[in-house]
Amino acid sequence: MGLKGRFFTLLCIIGVISILIISGASYLLAIKNAKEEARRKVELLFYYQKACLDYFREVQAPLVTELVEKDRFYPELMSEFAASRLIHEKFEAYLPGFKVKYASLNPLNKKNLADARERELIQSLSGEGAGQRLQGFFTENGHRFYFWAQGLVVKKECLRCHGDPVNAPKDQVEVYGSSHGYGWKVGDMAGAFFVYLPMDEIFRDATMLGLQVFGVGAVMLLFLIVSIGVFLNSAVVRPILKLSAQAERISMGESLDEKVAYERDDEIGMLAKAINRLRISIVKMQKMLQG
Numbered sequence: 001m002g003l004k005g006r007f008f009t010l011l012c013i014i015g016v017i018s019i020l021i022i023s024g025a026s027y028l029l030a031i032k033n034a035k036e037e038a039r040r041k042v043e044l045l046f047y048y049q050k051a052c053l054d055y056f057r058e059v060q061a062p063l064v065t066e067l068v069e070k071d072r073f074y075p076e077l078m079s080e081f082a083a084s085r086l087i088h089e090k091f092e093a094y095l096p097g098f099k100v101k102y103a104s105l106n107p108l109n110k111k112n113l114a115d116a117r118e119r120e121l122i123q124s125l126s127g128e129g130a131g132q133r134l135q136g137f138f139t140e141n142g143h144r145f146y147f148w149a150q151g152l153v154v155k156k157e158c159l160r161c162h163g164d165p166v167n168a169p170k171d172q173v174e175v176y177g178s179s180h181g182y183g184w185k186v187g188d189m190a191g192a193f194f195v196y197l198p199m200d201e202i203f204r205d206a207t208m209l210g211l212q213v214f215g216v217g218a219v220m221l222l223f224l225i226v227s228i229g230v231f232l233n234s235a236v237v238r239p240i241l242k243l244s245a246q247a248e249r250i251s252m253g254e255s256l257d258e259k260v261a262y263e264r265d266d267e268i269g270m271l272a273k274a275i276n277r278l279r280i281s282i283v284k285m286q287k288m289l290q291g
């Protein structure tokens with residue numbers, strides 16, 4: 001293989017390896033940023049939701065309790081969990097894939113029943129203790145999600161509605177029945193607050209970024225190879241081939257009176273100068289031999 005061929009092979013190998021490393025690194029960096037972004041989004045959603053819940057409990061529910069007839073209980077107005085669920089349903093219609101849920105192993109409302117994964121997480125939160133959070137990724141039906149789960153511990157005041165159904169508001173028992181959502185114990189993990197974030201698009205964007213960096217790198221490598229090729233051909237390969245043909249002719253005693261051009265002052269110019277001196281010496285020696 002000629003010098004040019006070897007040079008290009010080396011350039012291609014180094015170029016392709018560098019592009020693969022750079023695009024791989026961009027992909028990993030984009031994934032890392034996407035995960036951090038997901039964590040921030042979930043955190044925002046979580047605290048906004050928590051603030052709404054606090055507002056319902058501290059401001060709305062006491063006011064509504066004063067306004068409605070004694071012993072009446074309207075879950076949509078007086079239970080922050082019912083109000084939140086109804087708001088989440090609207091929210092999820094605006095942003096499909098996002099999900100907010102107060103899941104429980106023994107819920108009043110069957111819509112809040114924990115699925116298998118949530119059950120497992122609630123159980124592991126019970127071991128971790130109150131206030132603990134779990135977060136991570138999972139794939140469901142081919143879609144990737146990021147989740148955040150915070151445990152909800154049963155306090156004394158929860159028992160009015162989640163303890164014995166006999167003591168619970170009559171309207172509540174009427175709406176939800178008395179067979180589930182009761183019998184909770186203080187200190188138990190009532191359930192957990194889950195926030196789900198769809199990650200498919202985020203991962204797709206990261207892959208696209210990796211591919212784009214690869215594409216730009218490949219175009220630049222091609223441009224570099226073509227430019228170096230043109231330069232090598234005109235500045236190195238062709239002059240060397242010309243010089244070697246001339247040196248070959250001189251070695252065979254041909255074209256001895258044809259001067260070897262050496263206008264350039266680089267290495268090729270020096271080589272041409274040397275071949276020209278060789279030609280002059282051969283001419284002189286020939287003359288001496290003839291003389």
Ligand code: HEC
Binds near residue numbers: 107160181190
């Ligand atoms: C005034 C009654 C009332 C009190 C007090 C109450 N809840 Fe509830 N809770 C409800 C109702 C009603 C629902 C059903 C909401 C729905 O329809 O989604 C509910 C739902 C829940 C859910 C979702 C699972 C389920 O049972 O459907 C959790 C978790 C929960 N409550 C935790 C608590 C905790 C923890 C406390 C105490 C800090 C508490 N609740 C106090 C009435 C109450």
